[in-house]
Amino acid sequence: MNWDWSAVADFMPRFWDGVLITLQILALGSLISFTLGLVWAIGFRAPTRFVRWPVNVVTEFIRTTPLLVQLFFLFFVLPEWGVQFSALTTGTIAIGLHYSTYTAQVYRAGIEAVPAGQWEAATALSLPAHRTWLAVILPQAIRRITPALGNYVIAMLKDTPLLAAIGVLEMLQESRLESASTFQYTEPLTVIGIAFILIAYPASLLVRALERRLVR
Numbered sequence: 001m002n003w004d005w006s007a008v009a010d011f012m013p014r015f016w017d018g019v020l021i022t023l024q025i026l027a028l029g030s031l032i033s034f035t036l037g038l039v040w041a042i043g044f045r046a047p048t049r050f051v052r053w054p055v056n057v058v059t060e061f062i063r064t065t066p067l068l069v070q071l072f073f074l075f076f077v078l079p080e081w082g083v084q085f086s087a088l089t090t091g092t093i094a095i096g097l098h099y100s101t102y103t104a105q106v107y108r109a110g111i112e113a114v115p116a117g118q119w120e121a122a123t124a125l126s127l128p129a130h131r132t133w134l135a136v137i138l139p140q141a142i143r144r145i146t147p148a149l150g151n152y153v154i155a156m157l158k159d160t161p162l163l164a165a166i167g168v169l170e171m172l173q174e175s176r177l178e179s180a181s182t183f184q185y186t187e188p189l190t191v192i193g194i195a196f197i198l199i200a201y202p203a204s205l206l207v208r209a210l211e212r213r214l215v216r
Contacts, residue, residue, distance in 0.1 A: 007187040011178045015191055018174035022160050023199075025092050025170060030153050032096025037103030042133070044108050063101035068162055070094050075166045091163035099156055106148045110141035147211035154200050154207070171195060 043055035062070070075090045085093070114137050122132040164173035175188035 004184060004187055007182060007184045008191060010182070011175070011188045011191060014174040014178050015171070015188075015195070018169060018171035018192075019195060021088065021168065022157070022170045025088070025095065025160050025163065025168070026153065026157050028092045029096040029099065029156050032093065033099040033103050033152065033156070034149060036097065036100035038107050038138075040100060040104035041107030041111060044104070045111070059101040059104055062098060067094065067098045067159060068165060070098055071162065071166055087163075087167045088169075091166060091168045095156055095159060095163070099152055102155075103149060103152055106145045106152070107141065109148075110145035111137060113144055114140045147207050150203070150207035150210060154203050157196070157200055157203070 040055055040059050043051055046052050046055070071091065071094045074085075074094050075087065078084065118136055118140065119132070122136045127136070160170050161172035163170055164176065167173070169177075171192045175192045178188045179185040
């Protein structure tokens, strides 16, 4: 097999465009996932079942449905109801929404790991609910679960190629378009594979280092 460096050079403009889109999806998708996941987790502990039950049903449905199905639903079905977004916005929302149901379980585990005495102390001090959560419970819970949340960021990165199914020009889609126009598949796909490794491996090392630091 002959390696064509000129094909790699020709692919570079598309490659960097794909990298930027991928990182944008990853950053915004993580923000949605972490924020909405916390909302779900607090909903799990709501004092009324009329909140807990819908939250459990919705999160279980999303978590047990393939991300690709959710992508197609948001992109092809919602416009029939008058709700339409660009492919990039739809993909970002879908991946953030999907992973929020996983981060919700991580948050729940972290919250449940906070000693009962902390809740009792907040009650004894007559702290309002919002202050109990923000000043007592969440700081302790998030410290415990930060490494697990980092692992889901890496998982989201590996799932970004699914967004090519609705036309998002992330790294894989850019390589497919380049290959379709040049009929050279080895170079673009190899570059994309290396790019995923160069992004994911340092991130995994950072998560491990963070985990070791937090468990001290």
